[in-house]
Amino acid sequence: MGAVGIVFGDIGTSPLYTLRECLKAAGGVTQTNIYGIVSLILWSILLVVTLKYVSFVMRADNDGEGGILALTALASGVAPARLRHLLLTLGVFGAAMFYGDSMITPAISVISAVEGVTLIHPGLSHAIVPISLVILTGLFAIQKSGTGAVGKIFGPVMIVWFLVLAALGVLHIVEHPDILRAASPQYALAFIAHSPATAFIVLGSVFLALTGGEALYADMGHFGKSPIRFAWLFLVWPSLILNYFGQGALVLAHPKLVQQPFFNLAPGWALLPLVILAAAATVIASQAVISGAFSMTKQAVQLGFLPRTPVVHTSKKEIGQVYVPFVNLSLFVAVVFLVVFFKSSDNLASAYGIAVASTMLLTTLLMSFVTHSLWRWKPLTTAAVIGPMAIVDLAFVSSNVSKILDGGWFPLAAGALLFTVMTTWHRGRAALITQMKADNPPLRDLLASLREGSHAPSHVEGTAVFPGSVVGMTPTAFMHNLKHNRVLHRTNIFLAGATDNVPYTREAERLTVESLGEGCFAVTVRHGFMEIPNVPALLRLAQKDIPGWTYEVEDTSFFLARDTIIATGETHAMALWRDKLFAFLGRNAARAAEYYSLPPNRVVELGGQINI
Template structure:
């Protein structure tokens, strides 16, 4: 072997080592950010199958049957559906329901199937808001309830402590998670390790519990108690809540590191703990087991270590709640960019991490909802009834979208796509059906939140579409305007940028300016910002320019639905529009529309009133596009929809 070849191989080996090292670092980071929701499920999931709305007998049949169901639910839903299959469906590396909808819509276009896919995605997003309200409440409350296993008299302090922690969590959002986020991975790594250690201790005492890996125990459970077996699925599904977070956060960590974290660390730790809880109960006398099942997660620890376990679990639920709240901010930002939510004030909490954002309106709405949930439901068992319906509803929608993905995007043969999608649909449909009886006991809450959110999302999208159509109908073609303005307006120094929602016609602000001020700037740019159906746009293709003549330009800026629309930053690098842009010599003109009652409304009057209210309370284009406040002129116009 020559020296050159040897050096080449050494370099290749070092490069490969660096890649492996980077992937491992991402996998460790993912444990702290992504797996908090599913990681805190052992605190209440196993317990709820026995003390929930449909309690089960504490015998070998039911204990092994339940833990077998948990194992196979985790295998089918998390490992197969989300980690193995859906993670292959990335939109330029990004995951999540909205990214999946955008991917499908790009293929189906404006067909009826494309419209159905969009509506399904919007409803899944609406259900997510219900989930993001319940998750912090049930997670933190279930952890703090562990105090009663340390000292029963502490029960009266559970709700005040939980509320204090939750309020502090929401108040911290404005500061961002850059500093505290450094503790997430060490805390969650410790937490998962403790889960595994506690599970192993009890499995060693009763190793026969491992027989539940055999699906026959789950089948036997159903054969013996058909109705109770089906209803038990409503609590078993709590063990897989957070599966959608793996798919949603794929863009932050990549599918490789997430798969390493899940299969190599998180899943084994979770399963060891669930099997350990079952082994502990099986190893107890009937009276002791009946008491322990009220909080088996904390009873697993010896008395002297129970308080430290409560504190560790509380930290873990705090981190899980943080991840869900951050997810609500990210999903809202995507929904704004895709045109389903009006512009909201978005603040960046980190100078280095682009994805760390804070949306005040969403934060305060979530905080109020979480406080009301804790005060209304009072304990985590009651909240568990409200929890499952949102999660299973979103999973069922993901399965429907996955079936469309197989056929429309991946072009699978129907004889292969239908059986695979059918299996997942059967599993997710069973979980959803098992949660329907919980609707009167609390399941109505996420459905109500989902219905309200869906109404607002679709009303804004529909109203925005109608308003643009009405404005396009009366818009003056740019070529005609340029000819008429040539001799009718005085040209003044500087640059005027007129923001326009459409790429055709003259924006009303430009017409009003020339009508009232009788002047036209030396350089006039009609700027439209378009959001693509993909997360990111190549910066080299950010700006598209068309020169109309007489110093008038039509400019289109392209952004992905996960990018920040910073117009001044994009203009700094633009020279192909009559020279560089000097912000001190540039004025931005905005149109603010006021809705008028229409004789032939394009949608129901009540929806039109909701849209008008949303339009009035939306953040201004100045905030959304990060325009310099001292260089903005706003002109009003009226429109009927």
């Protein structure tokens, strides 16, 4: 029920505008166009969504997690070392494009539903934008309740929606059963052969029927692959196909109804209820990409592609269900801009598709590394499966290029901006760690010098914990503490973390403890890209490996470095403008104390300055 309510909203509301945009791109209503386009839609959904995503890509889950970043972590973990940087770049670019799609989906979905009011009364056209903004504001306001709670509310609505799609389609298929001939691929091939140039342009609109495919994979961590597959095969897919065929039958019999073929499927008495149901369904359509963006952000933070940002876990049972306040606000601002700027689903359709088409192509390329290096497929088998998928994806990407000047520039610009931010943060962190290693001696060497030196620091009671260190490196906060306070606690714990290419790590493999002598211990923590380190919980886990020590909150002080990053260009790792961007991102990252779940009254922050 939750999966139906969250995952399929995007692709489930595509019938509102897809056939209309396809016929417009084809130049009008003719029998050849209708049969060819309906056939193209059928076979595109079969090949891309059912065969590629549901049957193939969803097998490549990373311990249950999906989405292009989870796939990137999986592929880069098995690919040759020389190709890992390339794979990471491809994955980050695909993630950035997914964010671009997450902005357009809510806008086009809700506007396309609200436009149905013009069939009730033409004078209501001026109210489309205000009504859409009110609906979208409500949607983003309820995100903090969590995807699980939202899914339980939305699930029954979406089940009704898909049953109505199927019923409306069957109603008109029965009246004009000749439309069933479009099930044969020969009509799609004949349409392409009749006018290849027109068919190429039409493919960009046919792709609108597929735009929720990537969300199926990205949302897999919220509900698991089995509920998604079951719902698709036995409810969503049949309902969509029946509705598209029903629209084809309607327009074939009544060409003048091409402006709103979906809403004209309903009898007059059912029009208002259908508009209301469509509005509810499009709100849910937006939920699929919003929840996908939340999961993507959490992965990006843990993999080191975005700065720390507060992540709220909204379910005690499903660890993948999260809410990210900053992303929610950012998406809301972008969606409001799109609604106000483009004003209609016709205009937004021109901007829609190119971002998610690019992500789909990159997913296919990453799958080639998974099949060959992880699943050990023979090169010929990999080529035989991946090759046709890549050709189909490339055809959709190419056909969507024509949309760039008509609005496709927006998701590309948004994706390019996010790609720049993500790669800058990733490279900046590497440069920062290099600089810190140069400024601070190795931890073992420093501790040895303290023991052997004539001016050893004084020892005080209690435990000092230094979270967020780099393995083997002296934490900056420890250096500041020695320099300013000139003391060493009875027990000193240096927590150094590393993110694995898996979403979750087992408790037995989560940490290792090494004694450094004189009451100092190096604790190396391994966590997955879907896990946020909880330092108090880690200390309770570590106490069994530290003889004679137990974690007591009132006896523990947490020392954090709150260094100011100054962009000087000294490291030459990046251009100066990127150094400044990295410094800006660092200043606005979430506070480490909150991110690591530290008790606020036991935290000591020591500041300094680092030049990069």
